[in-house]
Amino acid sequence: MRRRVLAAGAAIAGGALALPAAASAHGLVGKQDLPIPRWLFAWGAAMVLVLSFVALATLWPRPRMQSLRERVVWRVPRVLDVLCGAVGVAVFAVVVYAGLAGSQSAQENLAPTFVYVVFWVGIPFASVVFGDVFRAFNPWRAIARAAAWIAGRVARGAMPEPLEYPRRLGRWPAAAGILGFAWLELVYVNRDDPSLLAVLGIAYAAVQLVGMSLYGIDPWLRNADPFGVWFGTIARIAPLRWRDGALALRRPLEGLPSLDPRPGTTALVCVAIGTTAFDGFSQGSVWNDLAPKLQQRFIDVGLSAQGALELAFTIGLIGGVLLVTAIYRLGIAGMRTVGEGRDARELTRLFAHTLVPIAVAYVVAHYFSLVAYQGQALAYLVSDPLGDGSDLFGTASSTIDYGWIGATGIWYVQVGALVAGHVAALVLAHDRALATYRDPRAATRSQYWMLTVMVGFTSLGLWLLSASAQ
């Protein structure tokens, strides 16, 4: 069993890394001026992880993070919740209107930059620091709550009970939704079409509203709203928790061990990591060589050029998710060999939360330059959301400053994010192992495998980033 696991690990790691370097990082500007070769950063990162592992094994003998300790610091006024919801609905309406009525140029219209930069990347960045901000501004939640409030008043409490959300379904709808959005962003050729984004936004809102009306607002939001579930999962890293009309303080990462490992949770995190990894890989020379050949194969069997290219990218996207899942499963298979009769499915769920900081590290490393540069476009887009020449706030003539951070600075942020994310994952895994295994030595031994997984993910992340300046 152990030999099989080792052989599979070598094959997966080899397949992942023995390819020429791939480019990553959106909108990188300038040339890096690094004191050492980039591959040496991978060695340094691996050393940091090994030292962290040794320190945890010797200095962290008991589980400390399995029970949530938080302190309420502020009772949030109810009106603030309503106000944030109203702001969320208004922003959603403006973006949809801009997409439908504005210029159909992706550079001039607010919708593409808002969806791909502010919403998809900006909210995760904010969630890591401020907690679940999306829940407060979630327009679909606000509309559903308003509708429920009005219906309750009209029906005078005679509203039917919602259906019970199927437990077996768990977070699978969220995982599928995030995969679908990644497909739109990374595969679909017309991804920047403002009117398409607006129509998809309306369709998404309709699905959410129907789901909430059938299964209840909170059960639906906890399981099946892809963005709500994903942003809420990331927000567990934050030291702030906004729930039940109160703001509570906790230690960073402490919200993650209480993540309910219901079905689909591991898939959701693997989808997030795998699609981000593919985004980096797809900008590199390997994929740029391979994709046209795959495309030609599919054209030869009768697909159109666009359809063939999208099918090739779809295969790559799913391959990225499967690779990440396989690396994690390998770590779990290794942990099973430690003993105590632990089931692979049980271990997979117990340690799923440890992947969340890795997913965030990948997001920060991969999209930091996008936020740093393209995020500035928001200054002129909010003044001219339709791209029709208006100047609502006097900022329509502002430009993007590419000089505030250079390529070297971005590289250090990326490396720092990857190392910090993987050390955080090691801490979480070590603490969960101490709580799971009766024998502390077995717990440490089980983490040999997770250390290998973490070093593998770090090396893969740095390898994906490495060619961005080549």
Next chain:
Amino acid sequence: MTVPFAHFGHWWTSILYLAPVAVVVIWLALQSWRERRRDRTRGE
């Protein structure tokens, strides 16, 4: 077979990203083997 080696200069650095994984795997395998041997010795 000559093609990959002809382009060796383009991809050899990728191996260096794989190396930390290999080193950690070897170190942990050795560590695990030593611990198991020690456990067996204690059991006897």
